[in-house]
Amino acid sequence: MPSSTRRRILTTAATAVTAAAAPTWLSSTWAQKPQLRTTPGQTEGPFYPLTIPADSDFDLLRNGRVQYKRGQPCWIEGTVVDANGVPVNGAVLEIWQCDQAGHYHHPGDGGQADPAFQGFGRAAVAPDGHYLFRTLRPAPYSGRTPHIHFKVRLDRRVLLTTQLYVTGDPGNERDLLWRRLNEQDRAALTVPFMPDINGLRAHFPIVVQV
Numbered sequence: 028m029p030s031s032t033r034r035r036i037l038t039t040a041a042t043a044v045t046a047a048a049a050p051t052w053l054s055s056t057w058a059q060k061p062q063l064r065t066t067p068g069q070t071e072g073p074f075y076p077l078t079i080p081a082d083s084d085f086d087l088l089r090n091g092r093v094q095y096k097r098g099q100p101c102w103i104e105g106t107v108v109d110a111n112g113v114p115v116n117g118a119v120l121e122i123w124q125c126d127q128a129g130h131y132h133h134p135g136d137g138g139q140a141d142p143a144f145q146g147f148g149r150a151a152v153a154p155d156g157h158y159l160f161r162t163l164r165p166a167p168y169s170g171r172t173p174h175i176h177f178k179v180r181l182d183r184r185v186l187l188t189t190q191l192y193v194t195g196d197p198g199n200e201r202d203l204l205w206r207r208l209n210e211q212d213r214a215a216l217t218v219p220f221m222p223d224i225n226g227l228r229a230h231f232p233i234v235v236q237v
């Protein structure tokens with residue numbers, strides 16, 4: 028066999044080996060990729076709605092046709108991804124919180140919540156992982172620092188139940204649930220609410236174990 032032909036065969040064989048090896052190399056690189064830390068869970072609390080209200084869309088500042096005008100309006104946006112950073116396709120986010128006077132739409136809270144405040148909302152996570160809510164900068168109520176309850180669902184499974192806090196709120200240091208969090212968990216669940224168009228804006232990225 029002429030040496031040039033043999034060289035060609037060897038080169039072709041080497042390329043084939045490299046091509047065959049590529050998926051293994053890629054998958055081992057993927058396996059070594061650092062996993063994202065999952066968002067810590069927290070208690071659901073006593074005020075998750077007993078029945079889902081008729082208006083339960085992403086805009087908590089408008090209940091039916093009524094606009095809620097108290098407190099500080101804000102946008103809350105972020106992403107829902109798994110530990111590999113992949114958007115969780117089909118996930119649904121739920122949030123619930125008290126009105127500016129500190130009342131939940133729940134019989135356990137005496138039915139005192141303002142009917143103009145929606146109090147509970149749902150948003151589908153977009154295919155790229157993003158979500159958006161229009162709501163109120165959370166207000167304090169007896170014994171708790173301002174917070175918003177979050178739940179992530181995928182089909183019939185609950186992937187996460189937690190609470191979001193406001194960076195720098197003086198009530199945080201006095202709040203039993205916030206104080207129980209270690210430093211990393213506080214950082215994951217406490218975000219700044221910064222001035223933006225039409226109110227404040229908070230970015231809350233969520234990582235779940237699917």
Ligand SMILES: [Fe+2]
Pocket residue numbers: 072074171174176
């Ligand atoms: Fe609460």
